[in-house]
Amino acid sequence: xxxxxxxxxxxxxxxxxxxxxxxxxxxxxxxxxxxxxxxxxxxxxxxxxxxxxxxxxxxxxxxxxxxxxxxxxxxxxxxxxxxxxxxxxxxxxxxxxxxxxxxxxxxxxxxxxxxxxxxxxxxxxxxxxxxxxxxxxxxxxxxxxxxxxxxxxxxxxxxxxxxxxxxxxxxxxxxxxxxxxxxxxxxxxxxxxxxxxxxxxxxxxxxxxxxxxxxxxxxxxxxxxxxxxxxxxxxxxxxxxxxxxxxxxxxxxxxxxxxxxxxxxxxxxxxxxxxxxxxxxxxxxxxxxxxxxxxxxxxxxxxxxxxxxxxxxxxxxxxxxxxxxxxxxxxxx
Ligand SMILES: Cc1ncc(COP(=O)(O)O)c(C=O)c1O
Numbered sequence: 147x148x149x150x151x152x153x154x155x156x157x158x159x160x161x162x163x164x165x166x167x168x169x170x171x172x173x174x175x176x177x178x179x180x181x182x183x184x185x186x187x188x189x190x191x192x193x194x195x196x197x198x199x200x201x202x203x204x205x206x207x208x209x210x211x212x213x214x215x216x217x218x219x220x221x222x223x224x225x226x227x228x229x230x231x232x233x234x235x236x237x238x239x240x241x242x243x244x245x246x247x248x249x250x251x252x253x254x255x256x257x258x259x260x261x262x263x264x265x266x267x268x269x270x271x272x273x274x275x276x277x278x279x280x281x282x283x284x285x286x287x288x289x290x291x292x293x294x295x296x297x298x299x300x301x302x303x304x305x306x307x308x309x310x311x312x313x314x315x316x317x318x319x320x321x322x323x324x325x326x327x328x329x330x331x332x333x334x335x336x337x338x339x340x341x342x343x344x345x346x347x348x349x350x351x352x353x354x355x356x357x358x359x360x361x362x363x364x365x366x367x368x369x370x371x372x373x374x375x376x377x378x379x380x381x382x383x384x385x386x387x388x389x390x391x392x393x394x395x396x397x398x399x400x401x402x403x404x405x406x407x408x409x410x411x412x413x414x415x416x417x418x419x420x421x422x423x424x425x426x427x428x429x430x431x432x433x434x435x436x437x438x439x440x441x442x443x444x445x446x447x448x449x450x451x452x453x454x455x456x457x458x459x460x461x462x463x464x465x466x467x468x469x470x471x472x473x474x475x476x477x478x479x
Contacts, residue, residue, distance in 0.1 A: 155236035155237065158189050158236060158477070159189070159199060159233065159236065159237075161188070161189045162188055162189060162195045162196060162199050162233075163188070163196060163315045163316070163319065164319060165183060165184050165185050165186075165187040165188060165319070166183075166184050166187055166472070167181050167182070167183050167184075167319075167320070167323040167324070167438065168181060168182050168184055168414075168472060169181050170182055170412055170424070170427075171412070172411035172412055173411075173427070173428060177433065177434040178432055178433075178434060178435060178436075178437065179435075179436045179437065180427055180437045180439070181323075181324070181436070181437065181438045181439070182414075182420070182423075182424070182438075182439055182440075182441045183316070183319075183320060183323075183438055183439070183440050183441060184441050184444075184472055184474070185440060185441060185442050185443060186417075186441065186442075186443050186444035186472075186473075186474045186476060187474040187476070188229075188474075188476065189232070189476060189477055190228050190229045190231075190232040190233065190476060190477060191225075191228065191443055191444070191446075191447075191474065191476035191477075192225040192228065192229060192442055192443035193225065193316075193340055193440060193442040193443065194222075194225035194226045194228070194229040194442075195229045195232075195233065196311035196312065196315055196316060197226065197229070197302055197305075197307070197308040197311050197312075197337075197339050198226060198229035198230045198232075198233045198234070198300075199229075199233050199311065200307040200308065200310055200311035201230075201300035201302065201305050201307045201308060201311075202218070202230070202233060202234055202237060202239070202300070203307075204305075204306075204307035204310075205298060205300065205307075206237075210298055211239065211298045213237060213238035213239065214238050215296070216239055216240075216296060216297070216298050217239065217240045217241070217242060217293075217296050217297050217298070218230055218234045218239050218240070218241050218242070218297075218298055218299070218300065219241075219242040219243075219244070219286050219289055219290050219297050219298070219299050220241075220242075220243060220244070220286060220299055220300055220301070220302065221244040221245075221282035221283045221285070221286040221299075222243060222244070222245060222282075222302070223245065223246060223249055223336065223369050223370050224245060224249045224250070224253040224257075224369050224370065224447075225253075225369075225370055225442070225443055226302055227241075227243035227245055227253075227257045227262065227264075228253065228256050228257055228260065230243070230262070230300075231243065231256075231257050231260035231261065231262035232260050232477065235260060235261055235262075240262075240263075241260075241261075241262040241263070242262060242263040242264075242265065242286075242289070243257050243262050243263070243264050243265070244265045244266075244267060244282040244283075244285050244286045244289075245257070245264060245265070245266055245267070245282065246266070246267055246268070246282060247266040247267065247268060249369060250369060250447050250448055250450060250451050251450055252446075252447040252448065252449065252450065253369070253447050254266075256447065265285060265289075267281040267282045267285060268281065283301075283303070286299050287299065302337045302339065302382075303337050303380035303381060303382055304380065304381040304382050305382065306382070308337055308339035308343075308382060309339050309342055309343045309346075309382060309385075309386070310343065311339065311343065312339055312340050312342075312343020312344045312347070313343040313344075313346055313347050314343075316340070316343065316344050316440075317343060317344040317345075317346070317347025317348055318347060320344060320348065320438055321347070321348065321351050324436055324438065326351065326352070327436045328348065328352075328355055328436050328437075328438050329354075329355060329356065329432075329434075329435030329436050329437065330355070330356045330358060330430075330432055330435055330436075330437040330438070331344060331345065331348055331355060331356070331357050331358065331437075331438050331439075332358045332360055332394075332423050332426055332427050332430070332437065332438070332439040332440070333345075333359065333360065333423065333439065333440040334359075334360045334361070334362075334368070334370065334371040334419050334422055334423055334440070334442065335359050335360070335361060335371065335372055335374075335383060336370050336371055336372055337380050337382050337383065338379070338380055338382050338383025338384075338386075338387075339382055340440055340442070341357065341359055341383075341389070341390065342382065342383060342385070342386040342387075342389055344357075344440075345357040345386070345389035345390065346386055346389050349389055356391045356392065357389050357390050357391050357392075358390070358391065358392045358393070358394060358426065358430060359390045359392070359393050359394075360393075360394055360395075360396060360422055360423050360426040361373050361374060361393060361394070361395050361396075362395070362396060362397070362398070362401065362422055363395060363396070363397040363398060364376045366397075366398055366401075367398050367401075367402075367418065367451070367455070368398070368401055368418045368419055368422050369417070369418060369419065369448075370417075370419045370442060370443070371419050371422060373395075392430075394426045394429060394430050396422045396425045396426050396429070400422075400425045400429075401418055401421050401422040401425055402418070402421070402452075402455050402457050403425075404416075404421035404422070404424045404425040404428075405418065405421040405445065405452065405457050406457055406458075407424075408420075408421060408424055409458075409466055409470070412471070413469055413470060413471045414444075414470060414471060414472055415444055415445035415446065415466050415467065415470040415473065416441055416444060416445050417441070417442065417443045417444055417445050417447070417448060418448065418451070419441075419442045419443065420439075420440075420441035420442060420443065420444070420445075423439040423440060423441065423442075424439060424441075426439070427439045444473060444474065445466075445470075446467070446473070449463045
């Protein structure tokens with residue numbers, strides 16, 4: 147019985163990575179090709195499946211956690227909570243998630259439906275790094291440090307395994323999928339694992355590839371991303387910040403307009419974070435080349451936010467779901 151359950155779990159976990167790279171036809175021409183790496187096609191619906199899996203596997207290899215005994219606790223703006231709740235549970239761990247109350251209701255419901263315990267703080271949408279501002283991070287740390295025998299916090303903001311998941315996985319995938327033709331790479335920054343992992347790999351392959359970091363405005367509404375004028379840079383990001391060639395800032399209005407535009411032009415229902423990356427790819431000047439952006443998750447968790455922002459009424463949202471292309475079979479959405 148235990149063997150059978152484990153093999154079903156392993157089958158699902160093997161589906162992490164190898165996500166599709168889709169051409170954005172409406173903004174591509176003979177000189178420039180734009181592609182989106184659709185991380186919603188991971189089993190739990192986002193780019194964070196990669197980091198969560200690598201962090202849990204590495205902690206097991208290092209003997210820091212034991213199946214059936216340890217509790218994994220993590221501060222997150224949503225996707226890492228979903229990924230950990232799904233993946234760690236499959237592997238035999240309890241999960242507790244500390245999340246800002248501003249995260250979307252759909253996100254919180256998914257985490258609870260996966261059986262994780264949820265603690266909410268009044269933090270900004272992405273827990274700010276820096277003394278006195280990071281309630282989610284501080285709360286996770288204090289719960290974990292009171293019971294070190296039982297609790298383990300991967301701490302995605304400093305965990306090297308978060309970087310490695312992208313350096314060993316997503317980076318090589320993009321290199322192979324573009325047959326080495328990529329010239330520009332765009333990603334948003336939360337912990338920095340995605341952009342530094344992929345950026346470091348791509349720069350080793352071809353130092354001329356431009357790595358462009360996308361940030362939202364201050365006091366933004368973009369779940370998963372961080373603005374570095376209002377939040378300190380995470381340790382993981384600081385370690386390899388030098389892979390970044392350029393920065394671009396996108397405001398809330400530009401991001402939400404892009405959600406609508408991508409649906410109209412590409413029939414894709416994307417998340418605020420993916421729309422922010424799309425807006426940046428369009429706004430940044432590229433003369434010729436092959437441009438790849440990370441679409442970290444899709445729009446299915448944002449029905450309430452899109453209604454609130456006047457992007458799609460609930461009825462419109464339901465019809466976009468019927469028309470949308472490239473929706474994944476992620477298990478939680
Ligand atoms: C939707 C979304 N986009 C982008 C990111 C940024 O990824 P990273 O933490 O690797 O910088 C995250 C991280 O939580 C996310 O949830």
